[in-house]
Amino acid sequence: MNGRLKSVFGGRIVLDKREDILQAALELFAERGYYGTAVSLIAEKARVGSGTIYRYFQDKEQLVNELYRYWKTEVANAVKVEYAENMPLRTLFHETWKRWVDFAMNNREAYSFLVAHHHGPYLDKVSMEINEKIHGEYLAFFEVGRQAQVIKDINPELIMAIVTGIFSEMMREYWAGHLQLTPEIIEQAEEACWHAIRR
Amino acid sequence: MNGRLKSVFGGRIVLDKREDILQAALELFAERGYYGTAVSLIAEKARVGSGTIYRYFQDKEQLVNELYRYWKTEVANAVKVEYAENMPLRTLFHETWKRWVDFAMNNREAYSFLVAHHHGPYLDKVSMEINEKIHGEYLAFFEVGRQAQVIKDINPELIMAIVTGIFSEMMREYWAGHLQLTPEIIEQAEEACWHAIRR
Amino acid sequence: MNGRLKSVFGGRIVLDKREDILQAALELFAERGYYGTAVSLIAEKARVGSGTIYRYFQDKEQLVNELYRYWKTEVANAVKVEYAENMPLRTLFHETWKRWVDFAMNNREAYSFLVAHHHGPYLDKVSMEINEKIHGEYLAFFEVGRQAQVIKDINPELIMAIVTGIFSEMMREYWAGHLQLTPEIIEQAEEACWHAIRR
Amino acid sequence: MNGRLKSVFGGRIVLDKREDILQAALELFAERGYYGTAVSLIAEKARVGSGTIYRYFQDKEQLVNELYRYWKTEVANAVKVEYAENMPLRTLFHETWKRWVDFAMNNREAYSFLVAHHHGPYLDKVSMEINEKIHGEYLAFFEVGRQAQVIKDINPELIMAIVTGIFSEMMREYWAGHLQLTPEIIEQAEEACWHAIRR
DNA sequence: AATGAATGAGAGTTCATTCAT
DNA sequence: GATGAATGAACTCTCATTCAT
Numbered sequence: 082m083n084g085r086l087k088s089v090f091g092g093r094i095v096l097d098k099r100e101d102i103l104q105a106a107l108e109l110f111a112e113r114g115y116y117g118t119a120v121s122l123i124a125e126k127a128r129v130g131s132g133t134i135y136r137y138f139q140d141k142e143q144l145v146n147e148l149y150r151y152w153k154t155e156v157a158n159a160v161k162v163e164y165a166e167n168m169p170l171r172t173l174f175h176e177t178w179k180r181w182v183d184f185a186m187n188n189r190e191a192y193s194f195l196v197a198h199h200h201g202p203y204l205d206k207v208s209m210e211i212n213e214k215i216h217g218e219y220l221a222f223f224e225v226g227r228q229a230q231v232i233k234d235i236n237p238e239l240i241m242a243i244v245t246g247i248f249s250e251m252m253r254e255y256w257a258g259h260l261q262l263t264p265e266i267i268e269q270a271e272e273a274c275w276h277a278i279r280r
Numbered sequence: 281m282n283g284r285l286k287s288v289f290g291g292r293i294v295l296d297k298r299e300d301i302l303q304a305a306l307e308l309f310a311e312r313g314y315y316g317t318a319v320s321l322i323a324e325k326a327r328v329g330s331g332t333i334y335r336y337f338q339d340k341e342q343l344v345n346e347l348y349r350y351w352k353t354e355v356a357n358a359v360k361v362e363y364a365e366n367m368p369l370r371t372l373f374h375e376t377w378k379r380w381v382d383f384a385m386n387n388r389e390a391y392s393f394l395v396a397h398h399h400g401p402y403l404d405k406v407s408m409e410i411n412e413k414i415h416g417e418y419l420a421f422f423e424v425g426r427q428a429q430v431i432k433d434i435n436p437e438l439i440m441a442i443v444t445g446i447f448s449e450m451m452r453e454y455w456a457g458h459l460q461l462t463p464e465i466i467e468q469a470e471e472a473c474w475h476a477i478r479r
Numbered sequence: 480m481n482g483r484l485k486s487v488f489g490g491r492i493v494l495d496k497r498e499d500i501l502q503a504a505l506e507l508f509a510e511r512g513y514y515g516t517a518v519s520l521i522a523e524k525a526r527v528g529s530g531t532i533y534r535y536f537q538d539k540e541q542l543v544n545e546l547y548r549y550w551k552t553e554v555a556n557a558v559k560v561e562y563a564e565n566m567p568l569r570t571l572f573h574e575t576w577k578r579w580v581d582f583a584m585n586n587r588e589a590y591s592f593l594v595a596h597h598h599g600p601y602l603d604k605v606s607m608e609i610n611e612k613i614h615g616e617y618l619a620f621f622e623v624g625r626q627a628q629v630i631k632d633i634n635p636e637l638i639m640a641i642v643t644g645i646f647s648e649m650m651r652e653y654w655a656g657h658l659q660l661t662p663e664i665i666e667q668a669e670e671a672c673w674h675a676i677r678r
Numbered sequence: 679m680n681g682r683l684k685s686v687f688g689g690r691i692v693l694d695k696r697e698d699i700l701q702a703a704l705e706l707f708a709e710r711g712y713y714g715t716a717v718s719l720i721a722e723k724a725r726v727g728s729g730t731i732y733r734y735f736q737d738k739e740q741l742v743n744e745l746y747r748y749w750k751t752e753v754a755n756a757v758k759v760e761y762a763e764n765m766p767l768r769t770l771f772h773e774t775w776k777r778w779v780d781f782a783m784n785n786r787e788a789y790s791f792l793v794a795h796h797h798g799p800y801l802d803k804v805s806m807e808i809n810e811k812i813h814g815e816y817l818a819f820f821e822v823g824r825q826a827q828v829i830k831d832i833n834p835e836l837i838m839a840i841v842t843g844i845f846s847e848m849m850r851e852y853w854a855g856h857l858q859l860t861p862e863i864i865e866q867a868e869e870a871c872w873h874a875i876r877r
Numbered sequence: 878a879a880t881g882a883a884t885g886a887g888a889g890t891t892c893a894t895t896c897a898t
Numbered sequence: 899g900a901t902g903a904a905t906g907a908a909c910t911c912t913c914a915t916t917c918a919t
Contacts, residue, residue: 098903098904113401114400114401116313116314116315116316117315117401119887119888119889120888120889120890121887121888121889129904129905130904130905130906131889131890131905131906132890132891132892132904132905132906132907133903133904133905134890135889135890135891136902136903136904140889140890141889141890197399202313202316233468233472235465235468235472236459236460236465236468238453238458238459239450239453239459239465239468239469239472241449241453242446242449242450242452242453242459242469243446243449243450243469243472243473243476245445245449246444246445246446246447246448246449246450247441247442247445247446247476248445249445249449250440250441250442250444250445250448251438251441251442251445253441254437254438254440254441259437260435260437260438260441261435266434266435266438269432269434269435269438270438270441270442273432273434273438273442273476273477274442274476276475276476276478277442277446277472277473277475277476278472279475297878297879318912318913318914319913319914319915320881320913320914323880323881328879328880329879329880329881330880330881330914330915331879331880331881331882331915331916331917332878332879332880332881334914334915334916335878335879339914339915340914340915496899496900512713512799513713514711514713514714515713515799517891517892517893518892518893518894519892519893519902522901522902527900527901528900528901528902529893529894529901529902530894530895530896530900530901530902530903531899531900531901531902533893533894533895534899534900538893538894539893539894598794599711600710600711600714631866631870633863633866633870634857634858634863634866636851636856636857637848637851637857637863637866637867637870639847639851640844640847640848640850640851640857640867641844641847641848641867641870641871641874643843643847644842644843644844644845644846644847644848645839645840645843645844645874646843647843647847648839648840648842648843648846649836649839649840649843651839652835652836652838652839657835658833658835658836658839659833664832664833664836667830667832667833667836668836668839668840671830671832671836671840671874671875672840672874674873674874675840675844675870675871675873675874676870677873695882695883716908716909716910717909717910717911718908718909718910726883726884727883727884727885728884728885728910728911729883729884729885729886729911729912729913730882730883730884731911732910732911732912733882733883737910737911738910738911
């Protein structure tokens with residue numbers, strides 16, 4: 082049966098079409114991009130009428146924004162490491178890196194979608210504010226490291242660029258089939274990244 | 281007169297419309313994206329009739345591909361350092377990095393265009409093969425460094441991902457206005473990059 | 480509680496949803512026109528499900544027709560003056576005019592609705608027949624006046640056109656805010672109308 | 679051959695598609711109303727592709743407005759009587775009335791279109807300003823008559839309502855097939871109208 | 878060779894109507 | 899009887915591509 086189960090109540094099965102639409106849109110946007118994906122295609126994949134999409138989302142733009150915010154938040158939560166007293170920054174970084182890779186590998190479509198739609202002109206103010214907020218949190222992390230003289234004394238934006246650049250390129254090569262991501266290679270990448278930013 | 285001079289032949293002035301079209305398309309694609317740029321807009325900017333575009337290019341897709349291949353090759357040539365006997369790899373890397381930054385900063389539209397269209401579904405087989413080919417040349421460079429035990433003994437694809445990731449993310453932050461690119465910061469980035477890959 | 484009470488039967492309160500729908504439709508059609516009013520909007524205003532409308536009316540077209548017939552008949556009844564022996568035609572006309580104005584001013588929505596939907600392509604045969612019938616009754620009235628040599632000896636259809644034309648244009652200007660309708664002005668209009676048709 | 683001739687040049691026949699579109703739209707809007715007329719229907723009737731309409735008009739709304747302004751101005755010009763020294767107002771009114779009837783009878787579609795679209799919510803500011811302007815000119819005419827003590831001393835807006843009301847109802851009955859418009863009847867209507875407004 | 882008017886397929890969106898609950 | 903989620907035909911409009919000039 083298509084569509085995921087929302088609830089079973091009184092013996093009745095209720096399909097959550099909203100979820101189906103979001104999932105179909107995620108896959109199609111990730112694969113074909115925003116402009117390359119017709120609303121009717123999303124409808125078809127979600128097995129709903131195209132009018133149904135407009136019951137749940139104001140328009141195509143709102144749909145892509147909801148998707149973006151949802152997964153942006155998901156990945157931010159997924160990589161968050163619970164604070165442990167006296168945990169060295171090095172360990173924290175290592176832990177975060179591992180979670181990040183885990184998330185990306187387990188949610189290929191979501192991760193690809195986020196990367197590909199990061200600078201789309203259809204992203205609205207709210208989505209951009211979420212971006213800024215999450216970006217700020219990461220910056221703060223590196224700022225702490227810099228003040229603790231663990232991380233290089235250079236512009237934190239550059240630190241960020243280094244880390245995210247390495248990560249996203251690595252994932253890209255992985256999905257392009259050019260690079261395997263064995264635990265060993267993941268470690269090597271993380272180590273290289275650390276070498277780039279450590280003092 | 282608009283349009284660049286191609287040649288003067290038999291007393292007639294011939295404008296190189298093909299060049300005009302490519303230049304107009306480059307600027308518009310870089311600024312508005314592939315889907316956001318109507319063919320008629322390119323024609324207007326190039327000061328030709330829109331039908332004329334179809335004399336020089338089969339369709340919009342071929343146009344974007346020709347543009348992509350041209351600039352992809354240009355940047356590859358621009359960063360190529362002429363071989364000097366006994367030049368240390370470190371110097372070679374340093375030199376390449378500087379040229380790369382130079383190219384990007386002096387050809388903002390071309391660079392932006394390349395990055396933005398790198399994964400478009402309209403890129404054809406030929407463009408992708410060019411990508412592979414250039415990718416391979418860089419790989420070979422790092423392979424040499426690895427065998428010389430200057431660069432880390434890890435998958436050259438990962439080395440590549442590290443270098444290109446850092447570079448493209450740095451440029452992105454620069455164009456976004458988040459990061460200044462002073463000579464000092466460019467050096468810092470290059471140094472960090474080297475720290476990431478050196479043995 | 481919303482909706483008017485239809486009846487209390489067997490201890491159950493029955494709301495007259497049909498009336499609610501007709502009233503909501505009247506207000507919306509008058510304000511926004513037939514095409515500007517979505518069925519779901521009528522349902523919302525009437526506080527019923529949109530499917531409920533289709534229990535009482537075959538479709539949107541039947542709804543507008545029922546409404547039209549109802550109010551067309553209402554206004555015809557409202558302007559009817561009970562016959563009094565020896566009442567001069569002049570007095571009858573004067574009386575009718577006053578009632579007509581009264582009706583229009585006290586039932587703005589109904590009056591506006593009738594005027595605005597008078598020539599809609601959605602009006603069916605039955606509605607048009609009702610129009611013809613009422614039209615015929617008025618014609619008969621003027622025919623009497625003509626034979627009594629009180630009214631001009633011209634085609635009664637023209638007499639009708641004169642009277643209804645003046646009235647509807649006057650009301651239109653009133654609703655548009657261009658013309659006040661003081662008792663004095665109403666009298667002046669009636670007098671002018673009489674001057675137009677009297678012998 | 680469909681479409682009117684724009685010009686014959688060098689033996690070539692050029693069809694003026696803009697005119698074809700306007701004519702087709704006029705007929706359809708007059709017959710079916712603005713909302714009842716799909717753009718594709720106009721295209722079909724004008725024998726052009728539907729995209730062609732958008733070469734000549736920004737959108738459906740601009741099309742209806744252009745049409746409205748054009749015919750509103752045409753009718754205003756058509757009824758204008760050239761000023762003759764000492765011409766009595768009565769004669770002027772008589773003359774105007776005749777021209778008005780002539781115009782309406784010779785341009786049924788245009789006249790019907792104007793009446794039916796006079797209060798559409800799609801009319802833009804410019805169209806409404808034209809309405810106001812023409813309306814003002816007629817008002818001034820009646821104001822002159824009032825001050826010359828030829829016309830009743832009542833609100834000129836009411837005078838206008840009387841005249842336009844009679845005229846439009848008369849035409850409506852004519853087109854509905856209820857009323858013939860012989861020269862005699864046209865005269866009778868004019869005379870009745872004058873009786874309504876003369877002092 | 879060059880043009881740009883013309884095309885029509887296909888986009889996003891609305892809404893009258895249906896029907897499972 | 900009543901609901902409102904679901905539908906898909908039909909709407910307005912865009913734009914890559916063609917072709918008569």
